[in-house]
Amino acid sequence: MPSHINVKICGVTRPVDVAAVADAGARYMGLVFFPKSPRFVTLEKAAELSAVAPVGLCKVALVVNPTDAELDAITESVPLDMLQLHGSETPERVSEIKVRYGLPVMKAIGVGSADDLAALDIYGQVADQLLVDTKPPKDAVLPGGNGLAFDWSLVAGRRWPVPWMLAGGLNADTVREAIRVTGATQVDLSSAVESSPGVKDAGLIHAFCKAALAD
Numbered sequence: 001m002p003s004h005i006n007v008k009i010c011g012v013t014r015p016v017d018v019a020a021v022a023d024a025g026a027r028y029m030g031l032v033f034f035p036k037s038p039r040f041v042t043l044e045k046a047a048e049l050s051a052v053a054p055v056g057l058c059k060v061a062l063v064v065n066p067t068d069a070e071l072d073a074i075t076e077s078v079p080l081d082m083l084q085l086h087g088s089e090t091p092e093r094v095s096e097i098k099v100r101y102g103l104p105v106m107k108a109i110g111v112g113s114a115d116d117l118a119a120l121d122i123y124g125q126v127a128d129q130l131l132v133d134t135k136p137p138k139d140a141v142l143p144g145g146n147g148l149a150f151d152w153s154l155v156a157g158r159r160w161p162v163p164w165m166l167a168g169g170l171n172a173d174t175v176r177e178a179i180r181v182t183g184a185t186q187v188d189l190s191s192a193v194e195s196s197p198g199v200k201d202a203g204l205i206h207a208f209c210k211a212a213l214a215d
């Protein structure tokens with residue numbers, strides 16, 4: 001019987017990663033267009049990875065405060081199913097991007113304390129999905145993908161009018177507890193399925209999906 005949990009593996013950089021993500025039963029793969037990330041992919045590489053993704057694997061482009069020119073280039077070169085906004089995009093910008101590109105938009109919100117939860121209610125009115133992620137440390141180079149968890153009890157029992165994913169430091173050992181505490185039906189991760197920064201590991205991807213999808 002199919003699991004009711006959806007997994008997103010973010011930051012694939014090689015065709016073997018795409019195969020591992022699909023074989024392991026993940027529902028989404030993320031392509032990172034943030035140049036400072038060790039998971040950064042060029043337009044050409046992203047198009048190659050997108051082309052080998054099987055039907056049914058949702059291809060998500062992750063961008064940070066993108067200009068229209070950047071999004072034009074990405075959407076013209078890479079077959080995609082969703083855009084993930086991981087910067088400080090305003091609700092108005094989320095709406096604008098949805099209309100201009102005609103793709104579902106997932107907005108990432110960093111959570112570090114209860115003060116951050118109001119943003120989820122606001123963006124839940126405009127985005128197609130929410131990514132509830134750990135708020136990055138102040139000195140972090142990356143706005144996401146830092147392998148750090150937040151206090152899951154902050155979002156326990158919270159619900160929004162759109163589907164949402166839990167992210168931030170998840171791994172095969174913690175994902176079941178994270179799902180139990182938060183009630184998440186979708187989970188996203190990057191760091192814990194890598195052998196070194198930016199290099200995905202098929203064994204770790206399979207182990208994570210086996211743990212997440214077991215119910």
Ligand SMILES: O=C(O)c1ccccc1NCC(=O)[C@H](O)[C@H](O)COP(=O)(O)O
Nearest residue numbers: 010037144145146147168169189190191
């Ligand atoms: O992963 C990156 O390199 C990245 C760079 C810039 C913005 C966001 C980024 N990742 C966002 C994700 O969707 C990650 O999967 C999410 O933050 C969880 O990452 P991790 O804590 O490493 O599992």
